Amino acid sequence: xxxxxxxxxxxxxxxxxxxxxxxxxxxxxxxxxxxxxxxxxxxxxxxxxxxxxxxxxxxxxxxxxxxxxxxxxxxxxxxxxxxxxxxxxxxxxxxxxxxxxxxxxxxxxxxxxxxxxxxxxxxxxxxxxxxxxxxxxxxxxxxxxxxxxxxxxxxxxxxxxxxxxxxxxxxxxxxxxxxxxxxxxxxxxxxxxxxxxxxxxxxxxxxxxxxxxxxxxxxxxxxxxxxxxxxxxxxxxxxxxxxxxxxxxxxxxxxxxxxxxxxxxxxxxxxxxxxxxxxxxxxxxxxxxxxxxxxxxxxxxxxxxxxxxxxxxxxxxxxxxxxxxxxxxxxxxxxxxxxxxxxxxxxxxxxxxxxx
Amino acid sequence: xxxxxxxxxxxxxxxxxxxxxxxxxxxxxxxxxxxxxxxxxxxxxxxxxxxxxxxxxxxxxxxxxxxxxxxxxxxxxxxxxxxxxxxxxxxxxxxxxxxxxxxxxxxxxxxxxxxxxxxxxxxxxxxxxxxxxxxxxxxxxxxxxxxxxxxxxxxxxxxxxxxxxxxxxxxxxxxxxxxxxxxxxxxxxxxxxxxxxxxxxxxxxxxxxxxxxxxxxxxxxxxxxxxxxxxxxxxxxxxxxxxxxxxxxxxxxxxxxxxxxxxxxxxxxxxxxxxxxxxxxxxxxxxxxxxxxxxxxxxxxxxxxxxxxxxxxxxxxxxxxxxxxxxxxxxxxxxxxxxxxxxxxxxxxxxxxxxx
Numbered sequence: 001x002x003x004x005x006x007x008x009x010x011x012x013x014x015x016x017x018x019x020x021x022x023x024x025x026x027x028x029x030x031x032x033x034x035x036x037x038x039x040x041x042x043x044x045x046x047x048x049x050x051x052x053x054x055x056x057x058x059x060x061x062x063x064x065x066x067x068x069x070x071x072x073x074x075x076x077x078x079x080x081x082x083x084x085x086x087x088x089x090x091x092x093x094x095x096x097x098x099x100x101x102x103x104x105x106x107x108x109x110x111x112x113x114x115x116x117x118x119x120x121x122x123x124x125x126x127x128x129x130x131x132x133x134x135x136x137x138x139x140x141x142x143x144x145x146x147x148x149x150x151x152x153x154x155x156x157x158x159x160x161x162x163x164x165x166x167x168x169x170x171x172x173x174x175x176x177x178x179x180x181x182x183x184x185x186x187x188x189x190x191x192x193x194x195x196x197x198x199x200x201x202x203x204x205x206x207x208x209x210x211x212x213x214x215x216x217x218x219x220x221x222x223x224x225x226x227x228x229x230x231x232x233x234x235x236x237x238x239x240x241x242x243x244x245x246x247x248x249x250x251x252x253x254x255x256x257x258x259x260x261x262x263x264x265x266x267x268x269x270x271x272x273x274x275x276x277x278x279x280x281x282x283x284x285x286x287x288x289x290x291x292x293x294x295x296x297x298x299x300x301x302x303x304x305x306x307x308x309x310x311x312x313x314x315x316x317x318x319x320x321x322x323x324x325x326x327x328x329x330x331x332x333x334x335x336x337x338x339x340x341x342x343x344x345x346x347x348x349x350x351x352x353x354x355x356x
Numbered sequence: 357x358x359x360x361x362x363x364x365x366x367x368x369x370x371x372x373x374x375x376x377x378x379x380x381x382x383x384x385x386x387x388x389x390x391x392x393x394x395x396x397x398x399x400x401x402x403x404x405x406x407x408x409x410x411x412x413x414x415x416x417x418x419x420x421x422x423x424x425x426x427x428x429x430x431x432x433x434x435x436x437x438x439x440x441x442x443x444x445x446x447x448x449x450x451x452x453x454x455x456x457x458x459x460x461x462x463x464x465x466x467x468x469x470x471x472x473x474x475x476x477x478x479x480x481x482x483x484x485x486x487x488x489x490x491x492x493x494x495x496x497x498x499x500x501x502x503x504x505x506x507x508x509x510x511x512x513x514x515x516x517x518x519x520x521x522x523x524x525x526x527x528x529x530x531x532x533x534x535x536x537x538x539x540x541x542x543x544x545x546x547x548x549x550x551x552x553x554x555x556x557x558x559x560x561x562x563x564x565x566x567x568x569x570x571x572x573x574x575x576x577x578x579x580x581x582x583x584x585x586x587x588x589x590x591x592x593x594x595x596x597x598x599x600x601x602x603x604x605x606x607x608x609x610x611x612x613x614x615x616x617x618x619x620x621x622x623x624x625x626x627x628x629x630x631x632x633x634x635x636x637x638x639x640x641x642x643x644x645x646x647x648x649x650x651x652x653x654x655x656x657x658x659x660x661x662x663x664x665x666x667x668x669x670x671x672x673x674x675x676x677x678x679x680x681x682x683x684x685x686x687x688x689x690x691x692x693x694x695x696x697x698x699x700x701x702x703x704x705x706x707x708x709x710x711x712x
Contacts, residue, residue, distance in 0.1 A: 263694055267636035274634025277711070280623035338619055355633070355711045 012089065012111035012128070015316060017308025019131015023299040024247040026179040026219065026312075029090075030137040030236070031126040032145050033164045033173035035155040041165040042118055047101060050118055054102040057117045060151035061106050066144060068113050070106040081330070084321035090128060092116055113144055120165050121173070123148070132243060134176055138236050161228065171228030176239050177206075180246060183218040183296045184253040187265075191220075194246055202226050203242065217288030217315075222246070258300060269297035276344050277355050281337040287318050287344065305352045314347055368445065368467035368484070371672060373664030375487015379655040380603040382535040382575065382668075385446075386493040386592070387482040388501050389520045389529035391511040397521040398474060403457060406474055410458040413473045416507035417462050422500060424469050426462040437686070440677035446484060448472055469500055476521050477529075479504070488599060490532055494592045517584065527584030532595050533562075536602060539574040539652045540609040543621075547576075550602055558582050559598065573644030573671075578602070614656060625653035632700050633711050637693040643674050643700065661708045670703055 014027040035041060039053050058072055075083055075096065083097040092105050096119040103118035116124040125148070127141040155163040162173040169175070185191040195205050206221040222243070224235050257265050272293035275282075282290075295311045297303035316322060318340050324331050327339055349355065370383040391397060395409050414428055431439055431452065439453035448461050452475040459474035472480040481504070483497040511519040518529040525531070541547040551561050562577040578599070580591050613621050628649035631638075638646075651667045653659035672678060674696050680687050683695055705711065 263637050263690075267697070270634040270636050271631055274630035275627055277634075278626040278630025280626050281619050334619075341623070352711075355708075 012316075014090075014111065014128045014130045015309060015312040016130045017312055019129060019133045021132040021244070021247050022130065022308060024181055024250050025132040025243065026130075026181055028129045028132055028134045028137045028176070028178050029126060030134065030141040030174065030176045031124055032141050033121040033162065033169045033175075034123040034125065034145070034148075034152075035163055035165065036122045037153040037155045039122065039155075042120065042122070043165055051102040053122050054104060054118055057123055057152065058104060058106075060148060061115060061117075064147045064151050066147050068108045068140075068144070070108050070113060070115065072106040073104055075103045075105060076101065081321050081324050085325055088316060088319040088321050093119060093124075095119065096124075112140060115144065115148075121169070123152075132178060132240075132247070134178065134236050134240050134243075138174075138176060138232065142232070168225070169227050172230070172232050172235060174227055174232050174235055175223050176236055177221050177223030178239065178243055180220050180222060180243075180250070181218060181292065181295060182220055182246075182250050183292050184257050185250050186218045187257065188253055190249070190253055194249065198222060198242070198246075201238075201242065203239070216285065217292035219288075219292070254296070254300060265300075266297075266302050269293050269300075269302050273297070273303060273348075277348050277352075278345070279341045281334070282341045282344065283337055284319060284340065287340060288315070291315055291318075306348070307351070310347065310351050314344060317347075318344060368672075370446075370467065370484045370486045371665065371668040372486045373668055375485060375489045377488040377600070377603050378486065378664060380537055380606050381488040381599065382486075382537055384485045384488055384490040384493045384532070384534050385482060386490065386497040386530065386532045387480055388497050389477040389518065389525045389531075390479040390481065390501070390504075390508075391519055391521065392478045393509040393511045395478065395511075398476065398478070399521055407458040409478050410460060410474055413479060413508065414460060414462075416504060417471060417473075420503045420507050422503050424464045424496075424500070426464050426469060426471065428460055428462040431459045431461060432457065437677050437680050441681055444672060444675040444677050449475060449480075451475065452480075468496060471500065471504075477525070479508075488534060488596075488603070490534065490592050490596050490599075494530075494532060494588065498588070524581070525583050528586070528588050528591060530583055530588050530591055531579050532592055533577050533579030534595065534599055536576050536578060536599075536606070537574060537648065537651060538576055538602070538606050539648050540613050541606050542574045543613065544609050546605070546609055550605065554578060554598070554602075557594075557598065559595070572641065573648035575644075575648070610652070610656060621656075622653075622658050625649050625656075625658050629653065629659060629704075633704050633708075634701070635697045637690070638697045638700065639693055640675060640696065643696060644671070647671055647674075662704070663707070666703065666707050670700060673703075674700060 019025065036053055036056060039045065039049055042050060045053070061070065061072060075092070083092070086092045086105065087094050087097045089111065091107050091111060091114045093116070096103065096116050101118065105114055105116050107114035112127055112129060114126045116126065125141050125144050127137040129137045157163055161171040164170050164173050182191060185194060198205055202225045204223050204225045206223065207216060224239060272290040276290050276294065291311055291314055294303060294306070295308065298306055298308060298311065317326065320336055323336050323339050323343065326343065331339060375381065392409055392412060395401065395405055398406060401409070417426065417428060431448070439448070442448045442461065443450050443453045445467065447463050447467060447470045449472070452459065452472050457474065461470055461472050463470035468483055468485060470482045472482065481497050481500050483493040485493045513519055517527040520526050520529050538547060541550060554561055558581045560579050560581045562579065563572060580595060582591070628646040632646050632650065647667055647670055650659060650662070651664065654662055654664060654667065673682065676692055679692050679695050679699065682699065687695060
């Protein structure tokens, strides 16, 4: 069992609630898919080849001159709950957590950088930042990529660019995305229009944990689909130019809602806080829904005395693996719901004072 | 407009939360139906006859040697909201409030006694008490009846007893009832068994405001159906012997629930309190439902710091006419829901301290 206790403290920079347009943009992410030349893609690699890739990449990370210190963790040796813990923290993907075979992840203490080894590709370099900070996220991922490239011979074609296990990543191997909080667009059902507009310009909409996951708590990930035929900077610029329009739309609808249905909206927000402060058992799905409303309330200054970083902390720490880490115990689903409710009550009382 | 401001303070003895078996029995009521000899029943009476009855009874009440001081109010001259106010307080019936023609009510400041004039019968003498105090309620109604009989010649037949507008009241003219709070029996759906058992022994089950009203918030009124061929004391004794069995059943199921599903039950109770403390708009139906759960929580000592009399006060004062009285304004349904939510929040904060 590796020591993850430092992660129990909320250290991730992207959870700070800061960054540009933080009322709507939770976080920005850039990730680069890379493969090691001379080794087959993982879908076709034997156990031995996978192990060889893992060893090579691990050593390269260790030896490289990264400005950011990263620690490497062997996922194959890690318990289920700990891998789940890293998923909840967005440091690895679900697929990576629950795959088989030699694989690992290196990440920085501030969680701005994580390097997944033997996920779908041999390497997935990811940078995560609070707010709308796509360029900064891309630059950091790019810097890590350059540093690793000094040690690793990447699979690269002068015709196609970086070669990847899945052709949808070919070329730049880059996926940039932002996590948006769009409660007003969901309430008014304007969200469908956003989806349609976004799809038209070849952007994808996904849920809270990326590909194949459902949107929940009104959180949506928007990312580029095209990785080929454009430069990294063009891809970033494209997303950077689109997102502010969605942000503006969400803000406008929030104000419209507040003017047209203030009482109904405020009531929804306050009831959400009421349930979070009083419930004795609560599922993670309901927690997400209610925290989404509270987050909206904070940014509309309906609720005061609670910060975005507290809401982010609750979003992350109320998840199953985090609760089990905090409790140092394996918990059944029912037990988790009780522990979750208690944790949320205590955390909110810390910020807002006790309730009778 | 008559002065009802003294009623804004919660003066009704039956709302004290006291009396026997108060965890389950909210209140006990006895009422006697009487008619004046020589006048037709109201269903067949002309406007003039109705007016004459009203004048006669009003004068008799005024002149009688009642130990309890009562004030007479002319319902025909009273505004709609004020009549509704008296209904919410259980001082008059809905039918009485919304009927036409000369009619009135006399009641005592402690609200233990009310005498409805020209309701279904010429007189309806009612006594209301907190808890299971049926004998006391009957004795007080009986005392008023005796005092009035010195002044009024009641319609009486040596064969049938007191003559009443509806044959279901013939004989004693007496209806005794208890208001029960049966949340555990409702949650477990055992309540149907109670209804069946009660009906078998000729008792009736009704809602919060008597005949023809729906049960809400788990409050049920149980009363005798037979008024003929038994003495008043036998009727009271019958109900007095049955009610403790229902009380025992409800208590047993409460404990069973607490043992088998403590978390679920406590969660329901606390969430109800959370919504009441945080909502910005709330209907009277939802208020009743939630207060029912909070009342259960108080009697199971799940919730502390709030008294049964506060819950009763909330039950009564959160009703439409009371809210309008408190606000001194005619309110739309939406406005009432907002005022109700604010009133409930403030009242609970007074007892339990503020929430953030």
